[in-house]
Amino acid sequence: MITEVNGVSLEVKAAPAPAAGTEVDLAFVDRTIARLGRAPDTVIPVLQAIQEHFGYLPQEALQHVCRSTDITPAAITGVSSFYDMFRHQPVGKYIVRVCRGTACHVTGAERVEDALRRRLRIPAGDDTDPDREFTVEPVACLGCCTLAPVVKIDETTFGHTTAEKVPGIIQDFLARMAAGDEAPTSTETIHRPRNGRTEIHVGLGSCCMAKGSDRLFHALQEGARQTGTDVVVKRVGCVGMCHRTPLVEVATAGKRSAFYAGLTPAHARALVQRHFRPRGFFGHVSRLWTRALDSVLTDQQVDDQVQDCALDVREPGVLAFLGKQIHIATEHFGRLDPLSLDEYLAHDGFTALRQCLGAPDPQAIVGAIEQSGLRGRGGAGFPTGRKWRVVRQQTDDTKYVICNGDEGDPGAFMDRMILESFPFRVIEGMAIAAVAIGAHEGIFYIRHEYPLAVRRVRAALAELEKRGWLGERLLEAAYPLRLTVKEGAGAFVCGEETALIESLEGRRGMPRLRPPFPAESGLWAKPTLINNVETLAMVPWIVRHGPERFATLGTATSKGTKVFALAGQIRRGGLIEIPMGTTVREIVEDIGGGVKEGRRFKAVQIGGPSGGCVPARLADTPVDYESLREVGAIMGSGGLVVLDDSACMVDIARYFLQFTQDQSCGKCTFCRIGTKRMLDILDRLCAGKGQKQDLAALEQLAAQVSQGSLCGLGKTAPNPVLTTLRYYRHEYEAHLQGRCPAGKCSALIQYRITADCTGCTLCAQHCPVDAIPMVPYQRHAINLDLCTRCDSCRQVCPHHAVQVS
Amino acid sequence: MSFTLTIDGRPVQATEGESLLQVARRLGLDIPTLCYLEKCGPLNTCLVCLVKTDGRMVPSCGTPARPGMIVESETEEVHAARRTALELLFSDHVGDCLSPCHRLCPLGLNIPVMLRQIEAQQTQAAILTVRQALPLAGVLGRLCHHPCEQGCRRGNWDGPAAIRDLERFVTDRDREQPQPSLPPQQPPSGRSLVIVGAGPTGLAAAHALARAGHAVTLLDRHAQLGGTLRGVPESDLPAVVLEAELALLPRLGIALQPGVELGRHVTLPELAERFDAVLLTVGEVAPADAPTLGVPLAGANLKTDPNTCQTPVPKTFAAGAAVKPVKQLVRAMSEGRAAAECVDRSLRGQPVCRPEKPFSSVMGRLDPAELRQFLLATSSASRVSPCDRCAGFSPPEATCEAARCLHCDCRSSGNCVLQHYAQVYGADANRFRADRRPFEQHLQPGGVIFEPGKCIRCGICVKLTELAAEPLGLTFVGRGFDVQLAAPMNRAIAEGLQKVAEECVQQCPTGALAFADPSASRA
Numbered sequence A: 001m002i003t004e005v006n007g008v009s010l011e012v013k014a015a016p017a018p019a020a021g022t023e024v025d026l027a028f029v030d031r032t033i034a035r036l037g038r039a040p041d042t043v044i045p046v047l048q049a050i051q052e053h054f055g056y057l058p059q060e061a062l063q064h065v066c067r068s069t070d071i072t073p074a075a076i077t078g079v080s081s082f083y084d085m086f087r088h089q090p091v092g093k094y095i096v097r098v099c100r101g102t103a104c105h106v107t108g109a110e111r112v113e114d115a116l117r118r119r120l121r122i123p124a125g126d127d128t129d130p131d132r133e134f135t136v137e138p139v140a141c142l143g144c145c146t147l148a149p150v151v152k153i154d155e156t157t158f159g160h161t162t163a164e165k166v167p168g169i170i171q172d173f174l175a176r177m178a179a180g181d182e183a184p185t186s187t188e189t190i191h192r193p194r195n196g197r198t199e200i201h202v203g204l205g206s207c208c209m210a211k212g213s214d215r216l217f218h219a220l221q222e223g224a225r226q227t228g229t230d231v232v233v234k235r236v237g238c239v240g241m242c243h244r245t246p247l248v249e250v251a252t253a254g255k256r257s258a259f260y261a262g263l264t265p266a267h268a269r270a271l272v273q274r275h276f277r278p279r280g281f282f283g284h285v286s287r288l289w290t291r292a293l294d295s296v297l298t299d300q301q302v303d304d305q306v307q308d309c310a311l312d313v314r315e316p317g318v319l320a321f322l323g324k325q326i327h328i329a330t331e332h333f334g335r336l337d338p339l340s341l342d343e344y345l346a347h348d349g350f351t352a353l354r355q356c357l358g359a360p361d362p363q364a365i366v367g368a369i370e371q372s373g374l375r376g377r378g379g380a381g382f383p384t385g386r387k388w389r390v391v392r393q394q395t396d397d398t399k400y401v402i403c404n405g406d407e408g409d410p411g412a413f414m415d416r417m418i419l420e421s422f423p424f425r426v427i428e429g430m431a432i433a434a435v436a437i438g439a440h441e442g443i444f445y446i447r448h449e450y451p452l453a454v455r456r457v458r459a460a461l462a463e464l465e466k467r468g469w470l471g472e473r474l475l476e477a478a479y480p481l482r483l484t485v486k487e488g489a490g491a492f493v494c495g496e497e498t499a500l501i502e503s504l505e506g507r508r509g510m511p512r513l514r515p516p517f518p519a520e521s522g523l524w525a526k527p528t529l530i531n532n533v534e535t536l537a538m539v540p541w542i543v544r545h546g547p548e549r550f551a552t553l554g555t556a557t558s559k560g561t562k563v564f565a566l567a568g569q570i571r572r573g574g575l576i577e578i579p580m581g582t583t584v585r586e587i588v589e590d591i592g593g594g595v596k597e598g599r600r601f602k603a604v605q606i607g608g609p610s611g612g613c614v615p616a617r618l619a620d621t622p623v624d625y626e627s628l629r630e631v632g633a634i635m636g637s638g639g640l641v642v643l644d645d646s647a648c649m650v651d652i653a654r655y656f657l658q659f660t661q662d663q664s665c666g667k668c669t670f671c672r673i674g675t676k677r678m679l680d681i682l683d684r685l686c687a688g689k690g691q692k693q694d695l696a697a698l699e700q701l702a703a704q705v706s707q708g709s710l711c712g713l714g715k716t717a718p719n720p721v722l723t724t725l726r727y728y729r730h731e732y733e734a735h736l737q738g739r740c741p742a743g744k745c746s747a748l749i750q751y752r753i754t755a756d757c758t759g760c761t762l763c764a765q766h767c768p769v770d771a772i773p774m775v776p777y778q779r780h781a782i783n784l785d786l787c788t789r790c791d792s793c794r795q796v797c798p799h800h801a802v803q804v805s
Numbered sequence B: 001m002s003f004t005l006t007i008d009g010r011p012v013q014a015t016e017g018e019s020l021l022q023v024a025r026r027l028g029l030d031i032p033t034l035c036y037l038e039k040c041g042p043l044n045t046c047l048v049c050l051v052k053t054d055g056r057m058v059p060s061c062g063t064p065a066r067p068g069m070i071v072e073s074e075t076e077e078v079h080a081a082r083r084t085a086l087e088l089l090f091s092d093h094v095g096d097c098l099s100p101c102h103r104l105c106p107l108g109l110n111i112p113v114m115l116r117q118i119e120a121q122q123t124q125a126a127i128l129t130v131r132q133a134l135p136l137a138g139v140l141g142r143l144c145h146h147p148c149e150q151g152c153r154r155g156n157w158d159g160p161a162a163i164r165d166l167e168r169f170v171t172d173r174d175r176e177q178p179q180p181s182l183p184p185q186q187p188p189s190g191r192s193l194v195i196v197g198a199g200p201t202g203l204a205a206a207h208a209l210a211r212a213g214h215a216v217t218l219l220d221r222h223a224q225l226g227g228t229l230r231g232v233p234e235s236d237l238p239a240v241v242l243e244a245e246l247a248l249l250p251r252l253g254i255a256l257q258p259g260v261e262l263g264r265h266v267t268l269p270e271l272a273e274r275f276d277a278v279l280l281t282v283g284e285v286a287p288a289d290a291p292t293l294g295v296p297l298a299g300a301n302l303k304t305d306p307n308t309c310q311t312p313v314p315k316t317f318a319a320g321a322a323v324k325p326v327k328q329l330v331r332a333m334s335e336g337r338a339a340a341e342c343v344d345r346s347l348r349g350q351p352v353c354r355p356e357k358p359f360s361s362v363m364g365r366l367d368p369a370e371l372r373q374f375l376l377a378t379s380s381a382s383r384v385s386p387c388d389r390c391a392g393f394s395p396p397e398a399t400c401e402a403a404r405c406l407h408c409d410c411r412s413s414g415n416c417v418l419q420h421y422a423q424v425y426g427a428d429a430n431r432f433r434a435d436r437r438p439f440e441q442h443l444q445p446g447g448v449i450f451e452p453g454k455c456i457r458c459g460i461c462v463k464l465t466e467l468a469a470e471p472l473g474l475t476f477v478g479r480g481f482d483v484q485l486a487a488p489m490n491r492a493i494a495e496g497l498q499k500v501a502e503e504c505v506q507q508c509p510t511g512a513l514a515f516a517d518p519s520a521s522r523a
Helices: A026-036 A040-054 A059-068 A073-082 A102-106 A109-119 A163-179 A206-210 A213-227 A265-275 A280-297 A301-309 A316-323 A341-346 A351-358 A363-372 A384-393 A414-421 A423-437 A451-466 A497-504 A533-545 A547-552 A584-591 A625-630 A649-663 A669-686 A694-708 A712-716 A719-727 A729-736 A762-766 A792-796 B020-026 B076-091 B100-104 B111-119 B123-133 B137-143 B147-151 B163-175 B200-211 B227-231 B239-246 B268-274 B329-347 B368-375 B395-402 B417-424 B460-467 B501-507
Strands: A094-099 A134-139 A151-153 A156-158 A198-203 A231-236 A247-252 A258-261 A400-405 A441-446 A482-487 A528-532 A561-568 A574-579 A601-606 A612-615 A639-644 A751-753 A802-804 B002-007 B010-015 B050-053 B056-059 B070-072 B192-196 B215-220 B255-258 B277-280 B316-318 B448-450 B475-477 B484-486 B513-515
Touching: A026 A040, A026 A059, A040 A059, A040 A073, A040 A482, A059 A073, A073 B460, A073 B475, A094 A109, A102 A109, A102 A561, A102 A639, A102 A649, A109 A134, A109 A163, A151 A163, A156 A163, A163 A792, A198 A213, A198 A265, A206 A213, A206 A414, A206 A451, A213 A231, A213 A247, A213 A265, A247 A265, A258 A301, A265 A301, A316 A584, A341 A423, A341 A451, A351 A423, A351 A533, A363 A384, A363 A423, A363 A533, A363 A547, A384 A423, A384 A528, A400 A414, A400 A423, A400 A497, A400 A533, A414 A423, A414 A451, A414 A533, A414 A561, A423 A441, A423 A451, A423 A482, A423 A528, A423 A533, A441 A451, A441 A497, A451 A482, A497 A528, A528 A533, A533 A547, A533 A561, A561 A584, A574 A584, A584 A601, A601 A649, A612 A719, A649 A669, A649 A712, A649 A719, A649 A729, A669 A694, A669 A712, A669 A729, A669 B076, A694 A712, A694 A719, A694 A729, A694 B056, A694 B076, A719 A729, A751 A792, A762 A792, A792 A802, B002 B020, B010 B020, B020 B050, B050 B076, B076 B417, B100 B111, B100 B147, B111 B123, B111 B163, B111 B395, B123 B163, B137 B163, B137 B239, B137 B329, B147 B163, B163 B239, B163 B395, B192 B200, B192 B268, B200 B215, B200 B227, B200 B329, B268 B277, B277 B329, B316 B329, B460 B501, B501 B513
Parallel strands: A094 A134, A198 A231, A400 A441, A400 A528, A441 A482, A561 A639, B002 B070, B192 B215, B192 B277, B215 B255, B277 B316
Antiparallel strands: A094 A151, A151 A156, A198 A247, A247 A258, A561 A574, A601 A612, A601 A639, A751 A802, B002 B010, B050 B056, B050 B070, B448 B513, B475 B484
């Protein structure tokens, strides 16, 4: 089921079981322990199970775990208070998750959050309303950056929200709950496709689903069934064109595909009818009959609407978006059913692994990866082959390979998309790595905020095990390999490899000092190879096509392609894979289509909280590890947020520092206190309370935090501050004088109604705090003492009479 | 297996498995550490032990020594990084090392210790505490304008502790003894000096220099020593009190020469000839007398370098009203003591400078809720007035009044690693001044006191409870800036410290964990 409310698509799923009452069901805890074991390292999975069951961690349940397992009280308290997902208090009936990712931040998430809290009457300092109906919970990033700002109520995602739409969203959500909306069929239980000549492909990545593609998928299936046409409605992974979701492709062998963007389930049958002839006589009659019915019940508009959604692939925008891309990690994007092993096999799947298993010396695989010049796609860009070689050289019998899927950067969602769309490819890359280094055990560490990715990787592993291709044997070879999935529990720092290991061992995710590197002493002190999702996804292609071919792509030191999540204040956001060395300008202007009408391209934030801002005047910087570092940014994991002239760079710096400061593990002095003191200064600046010496103090402290911190998080946390100071010092200076040139920092701006006001009273009606007295047919005025700078009045004014100064 | 590496240009042997810290300490380098305890292994939390190698700052406690490493330790850059780490820790350190009264005393009397000694009726110990800091303590006990009491935290509640009256109580008891007490003295230095002028400044300087082991000669042009103190009415300062205090001077080895006037009986060059140093504390200089002193003037005063108390004449120092008008008695004495410090350093061949104020973290004003935390462990009686004003406090009155002290000085002051290295590194506790967290103090059953604001999250106690397999133990709670030390499952800290309370208190690098017992004798 899907409906559009205020232009917001809704997707509703059943709410989780309401939090248990006073009686805590300890039998559940016993069952959980029996299932997961009593060892100290099971603490995180056990807590996750309890949290999922009760909605929070009841004290009695925790005490029961202490009594019945080898998990210590210190571990329970330490671990459960470290990770974001755990709660010690019962939550409201519904959880409202407000995304605080970069793209959401620059598109006004803060105002949406304020509006939600006001609308739900949540007292300051609390997160749940007095009736315990709704709990508002900010999350670092939901990874649907192209739909920013995003709000998720239970399992229902709302994209492109504004403060204005908040009452409608809540109302609609409650109406749905009251109506007892049935849960839609899961898209994971999919019918085996028949051998149809024609297929309808529906993108079913998380972003697409947030825009209602799963309901569209079911509606199309239903439409196909009803009309009796010989068509296969197929789930495919991310198409990349997130700005046009949900995207549907009608693919017929030997014919040019037809694309549709922005369809809704109401269009489903019309679409099917446009393209397909029914099978046989009865189907034909049935079609005529439904058509007749349709003409009674609906009007001709539906068909016209479908026509409007048609997308011409020769349209310059589409060509530009797709034209510069080369797909390696995202090979066969938009074509493969993520969970169809047969399809993966039909597209050269597992030939690379087979090749490696047949090789006389696994050393050769390491050599090939080295030769390809592949570097870690997780951020730091360490040569992958060299890492593999070090682990291979270790003499221990036990070695581990870990796939780092703890993608936590706000503004980045490449790894989620790859895991969701190409689980078999990542598994293949992981298996090749395991064979190359001699590991027989591997772990996917995926953040729990990516439930679909977790489900699909688990399902893909189960499928392989079912065929006997994983476990005791690997494909046909006598190579035992056990792969499992572990979910993160909500801590950005666990993307740091030593913190990730701590977390896997059941501890607070606090990084260790390196050396020793995990390659020598990692998980359980054994040699451990940790690679990022995207890195592993590149491996099968490299093996199949040879390292030389990979090395022809890219620049002298950065080979191959890189996947970016393109979002922010840009026309065509989405997921792109481009050769290294493509310039920032090509990405923003050609692929992304530039910033919105009437705006000026200001900068690109690359690398998220560890990266920096590349100003528009340096847009010809090629995207490779060294060039980005030179201008003060880093490659990072590939979040690329475009900023236009409405972005305040001091605010951006503060935003990222707030993020890292919040995500700091708190272990070392420089990061724990240093980032906080830097944030103090930025808070002062944004509040117009900066002091003359602040900029120098900020610069000095930034350098020392970067120098002294223990791990990568702290060492790179000052980057967003340092680059904005470098390129936008004048904006900092303006804040010192109490001005925010972009009109963003709410303490430094004022709203004013100009003489263009016609007295329509719209602003007064929409003001959430009654700061505008309603005076029909007269010029309105804003009471600045009451005004919260929520921007509602400016958005609703039809005469552009509300100005910000 | 042994190999060589270089620290600050010095080659040093190391063996496999040794950390840079261990190697550097063998070289005699004092690399500061707060979180390192051999038993616990490197915890890598405080990051104060940074050294630089291969272009990067690394914590020396956790970095293994490798052959051929080139390490920098005692360089300005490394020191700056260590200093910043200390300063960051102080920016989130809720507590005063020294109590406000102690900090405000120009002579640096450790008032809370004195009060606890009085409370515990350890009068002799209290006498020594007072005598160590105050010259002419009996006089100050009557005449001091007591800036200490203005700073007393109890002043915002029900009136400050009666510190000066208690000082008087202590010295009165001392005077009743057949032989009043002397503060400890350094062994003779073999150097001699002369002080001209036996007013408060000169007397204080003589007192300090005699205690430092120098041979002091004290001249005064009057027949009686004491300068302006001689003009104080008997009702405020009975002559018997002053005489008793002056009688201590010869016992400290000070040669008294009253009735000798500079410029008349003796000249400055003659004094400079006979002594290793000359200190002029002649009081206000009358214009007519100025030329006879032999020191150039700046305006109406003797010309001196304010940082060193040195006059342009070699070996000659000056202090007190002769240099700058001083109103209060205790300030005049602290000037004398500062000059004494300069003279002492000069006699020992050290660079001459005035003493620095002792380092202290400063909490600032407390709100009433915070003050109440202190009051929980203290006498709730209001300020005691002596029944007989002339006789001063009776012993029970003194005990009662001393018990009102809030103990707002840190229990670990003097024993605190953070404080120690802050002093060594010249850290500025206010460099990153920010809104502070509320002050908290949790008195635990069993006598441990936990002050969360002083915890630097070093992790030593957490590790110690882990090593000792404490049934409950301690853990960190939360993440990032809000990480707190706590016992698991919302239990009390003491419950987590059943086996290792003593060890944890002892190893706590700050005053976060301490024994509540003021134990005056320990101080």
